[in-house]
Amino acid sequence: MRALVADAASGTAVGEADGNHLFDGTRLWTLASEDEPATALGAGLLRAGRHGDSTPLTVCFDDPLEAALAARRVAALEPPPEVRLVDGRTLLEVDAAGEPEPAPDISPTGFADRFDDLCRGVGVDPVLEHGTWRGEVLGLEVARAVDLSTAEPSVEVGVGRFDREAGVMMRGNRSDAEALAAAADLVRAQRRPGAGAHPLATLARERWLRRDLCVHPDRLDLTDLEPVDPADERLNLRDPAPAPAIGSDADGGRVLVVCSVGADPRLVPAIAELVLRESPDRVLVALPIRDVLASVERAIARLRVPTIVVGVACSWDA
Numbered sequence: 001m002r003a004l005v006a007d008a009a010s011g012t013a014v015g016e017a018d019g020n021h022l023f024d025g026t027r028l029w030t031l032a033s034e035d036e037p038a039t040a041l042g043a044g045l046l047r048a049g050r051h052g053d054s055t056p057l058t059v060c061f062d063d064p065l066e067a068a069l070a071a072r073r074v075a076a077l078e079p080p081p082e083v084r085l086v087d088g089r090t091l092l093e094v095d096a097a098g099e100p101e102p103a104p105d106i107s108p109t110g111f112a113d114r115f116d117d118l119c120r121g122v123g124v125d126p127v128l129e130h131g132t133w134r135g136e137v138l139g140l141e142v143a144r145a146v147d148l149s150t151a152e153p154s155v156e157v158g159v160g161r162f163d164r165e166a167g168v169m170m171r172g173n174r175s176d177a178e179a180l181a182a183a184a185d186l187v188r189a190q191r192r193p194g195a196g197a198h199p200l201a202t203l204a205r206e207r208w209l210r211r212d213l214c215v216h217p218d219r220l221d222l223t224d225l226e227p228v229d230p231a232d233e234r235l236n237l238r239d240p241a242p243a244p245a246i247g248s249d250a251d252g253g254r255v256l257v258v259c260s261v262g263a264d265p266r267l268v269p270a271i272a273e274l275v276l277r278e279s280p281d282r283v284l285v286a287l288p289i290r291d292v293l294a295s296v297e298r299a300i301a302r303l304r305v306p307t308i309v310v311g312v313a314c315s316w317d318a
Contacts (some may be wrong), residue, residue, distance in 0.1 A: 001031050003278055004060060007089050021047050027056040031086075037066040038232070042265035042299070044081065049298035057081035060091060069097040076272035077302045100277045102229060103131035107148045115145055118155065120180040125211065131235045135180065137187040139207030139236065140200065143180050157183045159200065160237050190224065195317055201316060203237045209286060210243040210259040212315050220284055220310065222247040222255060231273035232266070242270040246278060254307075256280035268299045275305050284309040288314045 001022050009024070019025075020031040022046070028048045032040035041059050045191035048055040059081055061067035061285040067085045074080040084091035105112065105128055115133050119126040124135040126144060133153075136142035144164060154169060157179040158164035164206045174182075187200050191208070194200035225247035234241045243259040256278050260267045271283060285300055289311035297309050 001029060003089055004031070004052050004086065004091060005029050008058075008091050023051055027058060028280075030057065030059045030068065032059065032061045035272065036062050036063065038069075038250055038269075039265040040066075041070045041081065041083075041269045042267060045077075045299040045302060046263065046265060046266050049295055053298055053301065054079055058091075058103065060084045061094075062084050062086050064094075064138055064256070065097075067094045068097040070269070072095075072098075072100075072276065073269050073272040076275045076304055077268075078304045079302070098233075102274060105133075106131060107133060110297070111148070111153055114121055115155070118176055119143070121188055122177060124180060124184050127227055128204070129227075130140070130229055131247075135167075135184075136207070136211070137184050138191045138231070139203050139211045139243070140187055140188055142193060144184045155180070159183070159187065159203075191316075193317070195316065202242075204243075205261045205314070205316065206240060206259045208244045208316065209288070209312065209314055209318060210245055213257060213259065213286060213312070214245055217247055218310070220255075220257060220286070221249070222249055222257075225249050225257060228274075228278065231270035231277075239263045240266065242267050244270075244274050244278075246280070253281040254279070254281045257286055258283065259286045260291075261288060263293055263296055267296070268303070271300070271303060271307070275303065280305060285309045286312050288312065288317075 006023055020033060022029045028044060028051060030040055030044035044057050048057045059070060064085055067083055072081040074083060083094045085094050116126045119135040123138055129135050133145035134141050142159055143155055143157045145155050147153050154241045155176045156164035162211040187304055190198045190200035213219060214225045225245045227245050229242055230241055245257045247255050249255055249259060256274055258271050283305050292309055300307055300309055
């Protein structure tokens with residue numbers, strides 16, 4: 001990092017260095033890690049706030065695809081951070097990726113209605129996300145439709161890929177409805193107020209919060225609220241992933257609601273992507289009350305669209 005900054009500044013890199021971050025007195029430089037490059041922009045924004053609300057930020061990537069994605073997202077921030085691609089000891093300017101496009105539903109005609117009936121018949125919420133139909137209980141996925149391009153897609157039941165694969169082998173003669181009902185009941189038994197630290201109660205809590213707010217949009221003074229695709233497709237259930245929804249207020253304004261838990265470095269870049277894709281009039285960021293942190297609020301304040309952080313009482317703490 002010191003070498004890159006020194007060459008970029010045509011001098012010696014001085015200042016506070018901490019891991020992948022270096023503050024030179026006026027600008028924060030952040031180097032994306034090889035393991036999690038997607039968190040670099042958000043981590044830089046959280047760190048930059050320590051040095052002032054409008055601290056200049058430069059984020060450097062080795063991965064050209066991640067760099068192009070970050071270059072697109074900074075357009076929704078003010079002041080926009082610089083994004084650079086590392087080429088040896090040189091930092092190159094980056095062309096932004098093209099406009100985000102929603103994934104289409106490729107399932108055969110009539111499948112969406114059948115999947116909806118299957119889920120709602122056992123109290124499960126059907127959700128189309130990044131082109132894949134899923135069934136959720138309080139925000140936790142318990143079923144997924146696979147082989148959507150075939151004439152008869154199949155439904156795998158379980159929490160996570162390994163549980164779904166095991167469920168296929170152990171289902172026996174049970175119907176989809178019977179298997180889904182059993183999985184849903186198992187999750188409900190743990191995903192409840194006061195359930196403690198059981199994995200079924202702690203996974204994907206940002207989606208649990210989104211589900212609660214979609215059922216009761218009046219808690220945010222909205223007239224309606226529906227889930228939309230997250231900025232990035234989730235790779236697993238364990239990593240946090242901001243959960244978005246779109247609603248309307250009493251004046252007919254288009255409101256983007258993004259639910260998150262903890263100090264997630266993916267949050268502000270995800271909101272930036274969603275602002276570019278959804279064109280909302282304003283944004284509400286819903287967090288558990290204990291997670292309304294000054295560092296998160298400072299990073300969120302850099303969004304160009306009017307944005308308010310709302311602390312929400314969560315049902316798992318009831």
